[in-house]
């Protein structure tokens with residue numbers, strides 16, 4: 104067990120580092136990458152609710168990113184809505200979409216769930232691609248100007264970074280609270296023992312659906328920030344590759360942990376931006392790194408490194424390891 | 437006449453054409469200790485699964501506390517005041533024993549939909565869970581994970597999770613299976629101490645335990661009820677010997 108003071112200290116250091124980042128990296132290029140990491144982290148955090156805490160592997164999470172981005176750009180840049188109204192409608196409508204998609208996908212579980220989320224995501228991609236009069240088709244949809252909330256100039260990279268970081272902080276806080284709440288704990292119960300949960304009086308379907316909608320909501324918040332950041336969205340945003348990339352962030356960082364998806368998001372976004380400048384086949388490198396992580400830390404970077412640090416620390420007292428009681432074989436489920 | 441706690445009429449359940457439960461009818465009045473006996477594969481667990489609502493019957497009707505629950509989901513039935521244990525242990529193995537019991541308590545409370553308040557801070561729930569563990573003699577292991585406990589301890593945790601819900605109808609599927617003689621006695625004593633207003637249906641192979649516990653015994657074979665009656669009647673019945681003792 105780690106001492107709580109250590110935990111608090113590491114949190115304070117992390118927060119200080121995140122706040123000081125624009126001064127630390129100085130160049131706008133890196134500040135922008137940090138903004139992208141923060142946005143991707145919100146998306147990965149929300150997907151991890153399904154994968155890590157719910158045991159529901161979705162390959163369609165780009166839907167919420169893309170739909171919220173399309174809607175906010177369309178509404179504000181092409182339909183004459185104000186920024187706030189556009190943002191609220193985009194998030195609201197995308198959350199309603201998550202209600203519908205959750206309803207459809209949760210008719211199945213396991214592989215069936217994965218296939219339905221994948222199919223629904225690809226339908227959206229097809230719609231964005233084909234419905235050119237509304238979405239600009241292959242050319243995508245642009246023309247959005249970043250808003251000026253409270254007189255902040257979001258065109259300034261550092262200010263935009265703080266803006267996105269604020270949303271990230273709120274998302275992390277809400278998701279952390281959710282995970283420790285009765286509902287969040289129930290979700291983890293349905294992941295481990297759905298049958299037992301039903302027998303204990305839990306409506307497993309409802310718990311999964313509510314969590315699905317919650318995840319979709321945070322996905323749409325990421326989508327709104329994505330739209331503000333890029334001021335542009337194309338069918339690529341809705342494509343399976345975006346969903347798969349997000350899944351990769353979650354798995355590489357560590358499912359079922361809060362920080363894993365954040366670390367995974369940083370890894371993927373940094374590789375994508377920085378490494379791709381030097382190596383054209385950056386995807387291959389990403390693939391290699393992913394395989395290495397899966398081979399050596401199958402539970403992901405964050406739990407893997409935690410385990411590794413602990414074993415390093417306890418090595419001098421190796422004799423202590425033997426004092427755990429003999430662990431009975433976990434009986435058949 | 438008061439309504440029976442459990443009333444089952446003409447219950448069938450087929451698995452791929454084979455009947456695991458075949459035309460079973462049963463009436464269990466309040467407070468009764470009912471025992472289900474029968475050889476392996478007789479359909480006892482399947483019968484429990486039907487009552488609990490794991491899957492619907494192919495035919496027939498199930499009433500709990502007078503309510504027709506045949507089409508109700510498992511979780512709805514639990515909210516009526518029914519709890520069960522599993523023959524194959526079904527616990528949250530990475531969590532502590534205390535946590536397991538808390539999950540059981542939360543299942544019946546409104547708080548289960550709360551997405552915001554930290555469950556760890558719901559002190560009354562944790563206190564109650566601790567008290568329930570004490571009831572089955574597991575208080576000293578409260579903070580161990582299930583993976584770190586012995587089989588006998590897990591069996592008792594199964595019972596604790598069911599008791600935590602303060603059920604009026606309790607279904608116990610071989611609660612003594614695989615326990616040592618000492619553990620058996622402990623669990624038997626625990627079961628004896630359950631107040632009489634709780635109706636208990638228990639599946640058990642051990643004849644001695646069974647006879648000490650039961651008011652009424654139902655013997656099943658091939659998915660059907662073969663004999664039903666008081667202890668003396670069932671023991672004296674030649675069909676019991678044929679089906680069960682001779683097995």
Ligand SMILES: Nc1ncnc2c1ncn2[C@@H]1O[C@H](COP(=O)(O)OP(=O)(O)OP(=O)(O)O)[C@@H](O)[C@H]1O
Pocket residue numbers: 451456474475476477478479480481482483523
């Ligand atoms: N989910 C299922 N799918 C298919 N067949 C099943 C299923 N559950 C039970 N069966 C079959 O139904 C029959 C009755 O099984 P059941 O588990 O109810 O017996 P039991 O009386 O509890 O036996 P035991 O004493 O071994 O626990 C068996 O032949 C079993 O193989």
Ligand SMILES: [Mg+2]
Pocket residue numbers: 480481482523
């Ligand atoms: Mg059985």
